[in-house]
Amino acid sequence: EETRAKVAQASVRIEAVQAKRELVRAKGKLAAMVGADPRNIDISNPNTIALPRLTALPELLAQLERAPGLSRARALVEQREAIVDVERSRRMPDVTVALGTKREDGRRQTVVGLSVPLPLFNRNQGSLLESLRRTDKARDELDGESLRLRAELYDAHARMSAALEEVALIAADVLPGAESTYQAASRGFELGKFSFLEVLDAQRTLFQSKNQYLLAVAESYRASAEIDRLVGATGPLTGTTQAQE
Template sequence: MKKVVLSLAIAGLYCAPVLAQTQQQSAVAPETARIAPVALTLSAAVERAMRLHPEIRAAISEAAAQAGAVKQAGVLPNPELEVLREGTDDRNRSSTVQLNIPLELGGKRSARMRAAEREQQVAQLDVNAVRARIRGETSAAFYEVVAALERSRVAGELAAIAGQATGAAGKRVLAGKVSPVEETRANVAQAGVHIEVVQAKRELDRAKGRLAALVGEDPRRLEIVSPGAVELPRLVPLPDLLSQLERAPGVLRARAAVEHRQAVVDVERARRMPDVTVAVGSKREEGHRQTVLGLSVPLPLFDRNQGSLLESLRRTDKARDELDAEASRLRAELYDAHARLSAALEEVALISTDVLPGAESAYRAASRGFELGKFSFLEVLDAQRTLFQSKNQYLLAVAESYRASADIDRLIGTITPAPATTSGQEQ
């Protein structure tokens, strides 16, 4: 018996690691499957945001709820059944059954329906405004990820270059051609570039997080399908953009709000006309039946709905002022976004044609001269720093052009023309 127990114990010791490894693999497998990459192009990201973003779904639900309000506004008032019984003695007891039918006068029902329809229109235009904003934010977030990816790639290339420079400096120190201080400076410069690599990775993670929140996805799963060449938004002439402001979602929504307030004024004005209640019934008294007809009309001596009418008139004035304010705000923001886009595109063009080629040429010359002993390592470091700053400035200008273009799309509520591929360098 002891031998059997000992054999089982030994078998258990051999099987335990295998079982543990199997359990670990089974635990890792779902995690690996869960973070399977999701390839996103710009159009796919916008489509997902339009379909999944909770703000859009909430606006759509509000518009759908307004359909119920329109239906309720057209419902006729319910009649009222009234039963009266007078007396307790059979000789003088009387019973009356009558139907009170309210009749709305002054066009109250049609005015109420128009007001509800205008409110439904405002809710639908709210959906369009939210969609335009989310579309612009998604477009900007997508291109920010593209710019962050490019910055991370550039930082990696510069880290490789810095590593080569450090190796060259170490060889020259071993050969006795330069002081060990040069190698120390090279190591410090390489460490600085590694910091840039870490910062670029963090910025990429943040950009992916912003995009993931818009498209409803795990940031770890996002795999951006970036274009092969840098694509910049096309600069549309400002007069053409200003002409589109009349159809901007914000303006259309504010204009619909004015129409809704005017419809509410009609409702309040119609309520000044008193409604009539018609009573039709039958009365039984001492074995005889009598027909009962009645008419009830409230006397508008004190309450003529004057306060509610005045309130609705002032709110209509407020809605008109808000329409003017919205148009003025959109115009100012459009001027600002167009100026930002124009400045960013000019900066990109200048850097790609004038700055980057010179910075790359200077760095190659400095590196080659340092290897030949013609330049000091400080000159190589200066050239390297200038090259990185130029590329970083170029990427920042590209990202700013994306943001400005997205703001324009959000303001006018339409997609600007297809981006044009720049002829500038990116490498």
Template structure:
């Protein structure tokens, strides 16, 4: 009765994935590599470690940090005064009749141009720092989601491997029963079709897991997947804070602060363009030597441009429009964040109920159906197809449970990113 042993083994296999043994299955997943395609290391890669690696080596974040350094240099440059200009002029070529003039010119900025320029540089410096903060929060959220996507993909590989193992054993058992003349060859063909389908699902799951790991490693600049197993964080089914409470804190979210700083920057640009309409005065001091009369004369003068045509009116018009655009973008960003926050809050609530319902009701029921099908097959009440249908249903529900589980993780990560906390589940084994 080789097939009887197969059915008993399959029952044990799926019992390990049931809610009654969820703790054992989760601990096994967190302590060992889920598949040979992802080489395991002695130390698993936790979510916090993945985030720290990305914060330390992400190229995009380095670029944002360099923007801060660039803004610092521009702030230093904005405080500098215009350089004086030294000029030398010779009139005539014959000695005794020529004149030589040496003069020093200094531009005197009027209208508060220097202070306006400094205000603009200060606002750009604050904007660069705000953009860096927002980039850190976004990167933390992106890495968190990529980490959970990789965990979900690896879990699907494990389930696909379990399905392939069961289908392989079923095909072998069916072949033996056909050889013994106990069942029709059609049973063997059906088992073979199920095995081929499971093999395709396993290959597809492997490919998706590899892609997910490459995507995760790319956040810290690696072109190869991490050579570590991933650690399953704790499953937190605590209800999210009320949406109204999260919306009250949205005003301090990094993206909102960055949009507000952009408005300040454009307003500072308006101030600079407005004072640029005031012409500067150039002070000229020098000495003119006349060889013909044999004496030198002091040269003192002022140079003032006449603002007849260019009064910086076009630049001022453009900066005023950019300030209005920044305000409109701030309003749009705030509205978009409110919508995204409401969406993430709703997904967090929905996925929480899905996970709870599947863990407490649906998965145990599917396990009982599978156990009953196995028992009925042993008693001769059900056929082999009934066992396969029960097995397929259990695998589908288990896959849906994984999807709901990681939708919960992703929703929590989105809430942390939008609220500006960047919070992520703790790295403890799921109970």
């Protein structure tokens, strides 16, 4: 029985060390994303950690319409359509007007002549069809790019929303509960009411909760950066805000 207790205690101690190491790594990842010093990230008060601001989806969709990728695709369509207009105009024959004079019955008369070539063999069909084909292809590419960007935007927005909800839940319920449990276990151990194993288990849970919180914050920043990339924001369109009490 004593051996099993020692093994269990060693196992919990190892898990606590691993949880602490993961917490340090999570701090480093978050610090790299927000440009901060990991030592300045105070997880003891999560409400002081700045969070990215979630912009409403309709506003982001409006921004997406002006994104560089769609603007380039749209400009290509307009260019192809202009070429089609040029090729279509070449199907119409040029009318040549000739003005001259002639003498008939001793009188000088003004003569106007019109010359219209008959497009019996060349109606510019080949060039026109090729330009129409290229225009259709450009429109398809524009539609495809729009659908792709919209899908990625919906996904990034959903991920960011879920991450921020997780952050709020952990900060409001999980972290306070884990901290309270650890403090109670530590005091109980000092009074002889709890075993050291229970203290280690509470400490491991606390470290895991803090790590989970930082990972959720980091995920919200990753999704925010993805949104900014999709809409072509030159600055952080999503902004930042403090975690709410």
